[in-house]
Amino acid sequence: MNDLDINQVNYLIDPANCHNPIYIKGCDTNDLINYLKMMMMIRKVEQKLAIGRRDGFIGGPVHLGVGQEAIAVGVSGSLTCDDRIFGAHRSHSHLLALNPDPYRLFAEVLGKVTGFSRGMGGSMHLWDGPSGFYGSVPIVSGTVSLAVGAAMAARLQKTNHIAVAYFGDGAMEEGVVHESLNLARIQESPVLFVVENNLFASHMHISLRQPSDMQSRFAVANHIPYKLADGNDVVAVKNAASELITHSRNGQGPGFLELITYRWYGHVDWRDDIDVGVHRSLDDVDNWRMRDPVTRLSKAMIEQGIWSAEEEKKLISMLDNQISDAWEKAMNDSYPDESATLNCVYEI
Amino acid sequence: MILKVKKQNYGTAICSAFEYLLEKYPEVFVIGQGLWSPWYVGNSMTDLDKKFGVERIIDTPVSESACTGAAVGASLSGMRPILVHPRMDFMLYAMDAVVNQAAKWSHMFGGQAHPAVTIRSIINRGGEQGAQHSQALHSWFAHVPGLRVVMPSTVKDARDLLIASVLCNDPVIYIDDRWLYEQEDDLPPIEELSLAAQGPACLRKGADITLVGSGFSTYLANKAAEILGKQAVSVEVIDIRILNPFDASLIIESVERTGVLLVVDLGWRNSGFAAEVIARVTENVGTDVLKCRPRRITLPDAPAPTSRALESRYYTSTDEIINTVKELLS
Ligand SMILES: Cc1ncc(C[n+]2csc(CCOP(=O)(O)OP(=O)(O)O)c2C)c(N)n1
Ligand SMILES: [Mg+2]
Numbered sequence: 001m002n003d004l005d006i007n008q009v010n011y012l013i014d015p016a017n018c019h020n021p022i023y024i025k026g027c028d029t030n031d032l033i034n035y036l037k038m039m040m041m042i043r044k045v046e047q048k049l050a051i052g053r054r055d056g057f058i059g060g061p062v063h064l065g066v067g068q069e070a071i072a073v074g075v076s077g078s079l080t081c082d083d084r085i086f087g088a089h090r091s092h093s094h095l096l097a098l099n100p101d102p103y104r105l106f107a108e109v110l111g112k113v114t115g116f117s118r119g120m121g122g123s124m125h126l127w128d129g130p131s132g133f134y135g136s137v138p139i140v141s142g143t144v145s146l147a148v149g150a151a152m153a154a155r156l157q158k159t160n161h162i163a164v165a166y167f168g169d170g171a172m173e174e175g176v177v178h179e180s181l182n183l184a185r186i187q188e189s190p191v192l193f194v195v196e197n198n199l200f201a202s203h204m205h206i207s208l209r210q211p212s213d214m215q216s217r218f219a220v221a222n223h224i225p226y227k228l229a230d231g232n233d234v235v236a237v238k239n240a241a242s243e244l245i246t247h248s249r250n251g252q253g254p255g256f257l258e259l260i261t262y263r264w265y266g267h268v269d270w271r272d273d274i275d276v277g278v279h280r281s282l283d284d285v286d287n288w289r290m291r292d293p294v295t296r297l298s299k300a301m302i303e304q305g306i307w308s309a310e311e312e313k314k315l316i317s318m319l320d321n322q323i324s325d326a327w328e329k330a331m332n333d334s335y336p337d338e339s340a341t342l343n344c345v346y347e348i
Numbered sequence: 349m350i351l352k353v354k355k356q357n358y359g360t361a362i363c364s365a366f367e368y369l370l371e372k373y374p375e376v377f378v379i380g381q382g383l384w385s386p387w388y389v390g391n392s393m394t395d396l397d398k399k400f401g402v403e404r405i406i407d408t409p410v411s412e413s414a415c416t417g418a419a420v421g422a423s424l425s426g427m428r429p430i431l432v433h434p435r436m437d438f439m440l441y442a443m444d445a446v447v448n449q450a451a452k453w454s455h456m457f458g459g460q461a462h463p464a465v466t467i468r469s470i471i472n473r474g475g476e477q478g479a480q481h482s483q484a485l486h487s488w489f490a491h492v493p494g495l496r497v498v499m500p501s502t503v504k505d506a507r508d509l510l511i512a513s514v515l516c517n518d519p520v521i522y523i524d525d526r527w528l529y530e531q532e533d534d535l536p537p538i539e540e541l542s543l544a545a546q547g548p549a550c551l552r553k554g555a556d557i558t559l560v561g562s563g564f565s566t567y568l569a570n571k572a573a574e575i576l577g578k579q580a581v582s583v584e585v586i587d588i589r590i591l592n593p594f595d596a597s598l599i600i601e602s603v604e605r606t607g608v609l610l611v612v613d614l615g616w617r618n619s620g621f622a623a624e625v626i627a628r629v630t631e632n633v634g635t636d637v638l639k640c641r642p643r644r645i646t647l648p649d650a651p652a653p654t655s656r657a658l659e660s661r662y663y664t665s666t667d668e669i670i671n672t673v674k675e676l677l678s
Contacts, residue, residue, distance in 0.1 A: 059656045060476030111476065111655030122478055122654035139437065139480045140410050173409035174441065201410050203385035209409040335657030345650045 012260035015287035021300035050270035067264040070293035072097035074237025084150035086143035087136030099131035103326035112333040141174035151191035170201025190248035219256035231259030359391040361507035380432030416442035423465035450519035451494030482652035490591040501566035503533035516543040554584035562588040565612040572669035596628035607639040617646040
């Protein structure tokens, strides 16, 4: 951990910085368009979930990651369906970035049998094995050690597949995360620890929970190579993830990626003006909205002449239609059969 | 602070117990997640941080294991910590501190040292929250010698048993249920009870059947008994209150009179607390006492589903209790 990194963390956690278009020179145009589409799709899906929750169609809690879309999209750019990806309570984006199917996500959140987890999990328990999404759960840090095990398996199986654990700055405070870092290093497990440092664990700002805002210090303590990046810059995320992932695929063990970001909604559900209990500074939220990962990419692409306002308008209307069709379809689907409660407990 | 007879609900009753303890006993402090923004725990901890200061009302990092161990350690050093786990599911990271350490401490050291820690663990289920946000693990804790397990179902018990738990020198798991928070009652002034002297209580006298519950299932049992009372069925309702150490004598004595036993438990069936109640009774009553086989109503042996279509069927209801009582008496 060097002074440069500490300065970078301090720079990134100040919401007055990084409002400008991101740096995209040298990037493949199709990749960029794809990132933009994915981020916009994920955002619109989550905004739809917010409304569905507000209006009572969704009965359970939804933890929305609006503002954090660049992370899942940037990381997934280097993953394949043979990798093993694990999430947490705020994982809609992690799954959608691997399998952009809003319909099955809506169906799941609505408790319908056509959902990703066959209606048995809802927003907080998502699974899509075929795309490499091995599960997300709401016990904070619950899947971090599982990802290490999936990486150990990949190595025993003599593949170059990797595992990914997405978790937050709050999860970093659970002992098992530190055990997992140590275990992964000593076992040379090909796992990427992705810390979405959004500075909050429910109502508590990181300064009330940790002596330093910088999560990468735990990578240093465990001799794990790390990268620190602006989590609202999809290209920076992609580049940092790609370097660490290549290193893991080449048999060099774990990597640690710290991404500074911010969620626009409260900890849970659809309100954006409160953080359930503690009034957040609305100025901060407004400033963070200026570091919008979607707008910053779109503006950069328009400046480079590889994207236009008209194309964006078309994309928005296409996504709006796709999402409202998906929602309608999911709303009309059936609930699981009553027998599922007992029938899913064991394999048979 | 001694309260006059006062209308309270279950949540505010818990809050008044905290206030009483914090005012009267400087060795009491509270530690857990969410304490500086206690939306998670309803109205049961409102403004404690403002009244008693953030040094004694400690909000924490997301570190259940360390916080629980720390509370146990503080309790061995002259303090009476109250640890709050805003949801029972979250405290599974803390199992070593609870089961290997706190529960064993007195015994391992010849009864010379006692962790006077109270662990308030909240059952918070429903609302399509699913498998990891719905569990009621009271039967697990009741299995462990050394832990006192307290499950208040009435408003008065919510307050007075919390105070008794904190003043007790043994480790106590105090389990409250969010579904009970709206219950109201007129409360007499606070009484400092000895926890060791507490046991099951008869909430309603009856002659036809003994209906036993704990926590929220007692609430349901009481409601069912009320309705059945109007239909000329006389139901005796017993609230377990203290699951460990478990004194079943009141229940045994009741079944000796009624000859019929139904236990309602909102935990799982296999190896659950309802089985313990039935075992104690059948071990102890005369062979000619039971008029029919004892019965239990529990959750199905499955995690809580999220889908509303399944969740609505997963939990039991007063109707199910009423129908089962009628079946047993027919
Ligand atoms: C073991 C456990 N403890 C506490 C909680 C309650 N809880 C849910 S999310 C959360 C905050 C997590 O913060 P972080 O890991 O930073 O993720 P973020 O919400 O910021 O995405 C907490 C404390 C939980 N679900 N599980
Ligand atoms: Mg966070």
